[in-house]
Amino acid sequence: MAEVRAEMVANVWKVVVNEGDQVSDGDTLVILESMKMEIPVISEDDGVVAQLKVAEGDVIQEGDLIAVIE
């Protein structure tokens, strides 16, 4: 199980995957936006998106849980 957490304060611009999706190492899970920059959040494991904790438009803080990959 791998937790994916936010590295900075940001807005969730786009959610690319759904819970239950199969993902591979390097796949984009969500795209954040902070300070006019798009920041893709990448899965670092192969697995299934067990939990997805953010929705488009959310404001998230550094350290917030974005997704869990199993």
Added chain:
Amino acid sequence: MLTETLGPVLVANRGEIARRIIRTVKRMGLRAIAVHSEADADLPFVREADEAVLIGPANPAQSYLDVAKVLEAARATGARAVHPGYGFLAENVAFARAVIEAGMVWIGPSPEAIDKMGDKINARNLMEAAGVPVAAGTREPVTDLSLALRAAESIGYPVMVKTAGGGGGIGMSVAHDEEGLAKAYEQAARAAARFSGDGDALDGPAVLLERYIERARHVEVQILGLPGGKVLALGERDCSVQRRHQKVVEESPSPGITPELRERMLAAAARAGEAVGYLGAGTVECLVDADKQDFVFLEMNTRLQVEHPVTELVTGLDLVELQLRVAAGESPEVSAEPRGHAIEFRVYAEDPKRFFPGPGKITAWDEPTGDGVRVDSGYESGNTVTPFYDPLMAKLCVYGSDRAEALEKGRKAVAEFVVEGPKNNLPFCAELLENAEFVTGDYDTGLVARMRA
């Protein structure tokens, strides 16, 4: 018209540039009015204005980019002129028109000139017709990938892919082959659809391709259009220190061009301005091939530029004052004989290694001072740098009698600047000031990538 009749002046911007404009407006004896979002209520520019109007929530679309709200604030406060700063509504044709139609003075070039230069494809074609050199590239909007692939083949790789509208490096990338082009095109098309302020996206995202010059320098010319049509060229700025195609450090004069090339570039920039009947301050951006000592037109920015202080330090001019005087119909006597050397460091809220955004609360803020040091800042201790706007916190500018002295002052000032809380790139600036390429002046737009390779 006299400048006294311009006041009150509404400043339709935020942060360091709003503060900097307000300073000159007040020095000229005019009332300065700020507009701000909820997120910016505690920033210095709000307090330093003679009057400030809350225009909406943090989201720029509902505040700084909302034409109706900014205009309503102008009406309510009796503003007689509007200064847009840079970014936000500065190059928005509909906003410029609305200001003029509301009977106020627009401190900027005519909406027609903004319109002509705002579309990079149109601008390229116009400049070519005016005898300004342009890079090989597309003359029509590229609206799908198959067109892009065909265009790239005839231009030759590598190609620069960018959006026809917009600026600030957003959506811009280099493609070295077909596979790279597919990615670059998708990125540019998405940015075009997303950031277009005036409904461009309705016609399909407009993208352009240009021959990419490797190891190029980015050198731009400051121009000032006077009433009556004459356009002056007020010297150049070298902006080759870039990350993600966004400038980090700028200097003047450029250490990479000969006096002969400078003369040719200044003449071409004045011609470019005259070709569109340019009024007020603007910038003609060029790419320079330092080995061949040749240049091509890149784009024209129809507004005050972030890095304008570099020009102010070497010429002694106040470009905001000149903007106001020209907008009021005056033809100021301007002689720009640049002297000495100036460097600007953009102090960004970002980590100094990967340059990723690092907003946060500022717990300590202490600006360097001294002879030849100028700081244009938007924040102070206790403020919060929020994720809603660009990461520029301050511009640290230094001036010396020559480049070596400016570098030395830069080292000292960077070391003295205290910023605690948000991540910031001052350590990067310090590193740059010891980098052999930068120190010798023999660098190009690939410098930062090489430092991080």
